[in-house]
Amino acid sequence: MTILDKIVAEKKETLKEYPEVVERASDRQPIPFKARVEAGDTLGIISEIKRASPSKGDINTGFTPADQALLYVEGGTNAISVLTESDFFKGSMTDLADVRGVVDVPILNKDFIIDERQIVDAYNHGADIILLIVTILDDETLARFHNTARDLGMEVIVEVHDEEEMKRALKLDPEIIGINNRDLKTFLVDLDNTVKLIDKYYDEAILFIAESGMETRADAQKMAGGKARCLLVGETLMRAKHPVEVIGELKVGI
Numbered sequence: 001m002t003i004l005d006k007i008v009a010e011k012k013e014t015l016k017e018y019p020e021v022v023e024r025a026s027d028r029q030p031i032p033f034k035a036r037v038e039a040g041d042t043l044g045i046i047s048e049i050k051r052a053s054p055s056k057g058d059i060n061t062g063f064t065p066a067d068q069a070l071l072y073v074e075g076g077t078n079a080i081s082v083l084t085e086s087d088f089f090k091g092s093m094t095d096l097a098d099v100r101g102v103v104d105v106p107i108l109n110k111d112f113i114i115d116e117r118q119i120v121d122a123y124n125h126g127a128d129i130i131l132l133i134v135t136i137l138d139d140e141t142l143a144r145f146h147n148t149a150r151d152l153g154m155e156v157i158v159e160v161h162d163e164e165e166m167k168r169a170l171k172l173d174p175e176i177i178g179i180n181n182r183d184l185k186t187f188l189v190d191l192d193n194t195v196k197l198i199d200k201y202y203d204e205a206i207l208f209i210a211e212s213g214m215e216t217r218a219d220a221q222k223m224a225g226g227k228a229r230c231l232l233v234g235e236t237l238m239r240a241k242h243p244v245e246v247i248g249e250l251k252v253g254i
C-alpha cells in the first residue's frame with residue numbers, strides 16, 4: 001500500500017461522517033485566477049499553507065493561517081493554497097475559512113477530492129479553485145467533478161505526474177494543468193518532470209503550473225524556461241523567515 005492509498009483510505013473514512021448531501025450555501029462568485037496570472041509579466045505564484053506532510057513530518061506548526069496568508073499577499077502572491085487534509089497534513093476547512101476571512105486573492109482548496117460533496121464544501125468555505133488529482137480518479141469521475149466545479153464557477157487544477165496521466169487530463173479539455181514534481185507514491189522529487197512534460201504537451205491555451213520541490217530563484221528560472229507559467233510552493237515558504245522576500249525572488253520575469 002502506497003502512502004497515497006493510505007491517504008485515500010483515510011479520506012473515505014472521514015467522508016462517512018459527512019452529511020449525505022452538502023448543499024450550496026450561497027451564490028458567491030469565485031475570484032478569477034488563470035486570467036489574472038496570464039495578465040501579469042512574471043511567473044505566477046501560488047503560496048501554500050502547509051503545516052506538515054507525510055514525507056517531511058511537521059514543517060511549521062507555530063503560525064496562524066490568516067497571518068501567514070497576509071504575508072503571502074504582501075509578497076504579491078497570485079493565489080493561496082490551503083491544504084485542508086487533516087490526518088497527514090494537519091490542515092482543516094477552518095484554515096480555509098480563516099484565510100478567506102482576510103484575503104481577496106483566489107484560494108485553492110488543496111485536498112484529495114474523491115467525492116462530489118467535497119467540491120461543494122470547498123465552495124462553501126470560500127475556495128475559488130480546486131485540485132483534482134488524476135491518479136486517484138477514473139476518467140468518468142474526473143470529468144464529472146471537473147464539470148461540478150466549473151458549474152459552481154470555480155477553476156480546476158488538474159494534477160498529473162506522468163505522461164499517462166497527462167493524456168487522461170488532456171481529454172478534459174482543461175484550462176489549467178498542474179504537474180507535480182513529487183511522485184505521491186514514492187515522494188521522490190524531480191524538477192525535470194515539469195520541464196519534460198510541458199515540452200512534450202505544450203498548448204498555449206493551457207496554464208501549466210509547476211508543483212512541489214522548488215526552493216530558489218534558479219529553480220523558478222528553470223521552470224519558467226520550461227514554459228511553466230506559475231509555481232505552487234509550500235515548504236519553502238512555510239520554513240522561510242521572510243516569506244515576503246522569498247515570493248519576490250521566485251517571481252521571475254516571463
Ligand SMILES: O=P(O)(O)OC[C@@H](O)[C@@H](O)c1c[nH]c2ccccc12
Pocket residue numbers: 048050110111112133159180211212213214232233234235236
Ligand atoms: O511543499 P512543496 O514541496 O513546495 O509542495 C507544495 C505542493 O506542490 C504540494 O503540497 C502538493 C502538490 N500536489 C499535492 C497533492 C496533495 C497534497 C499535496 C500536494
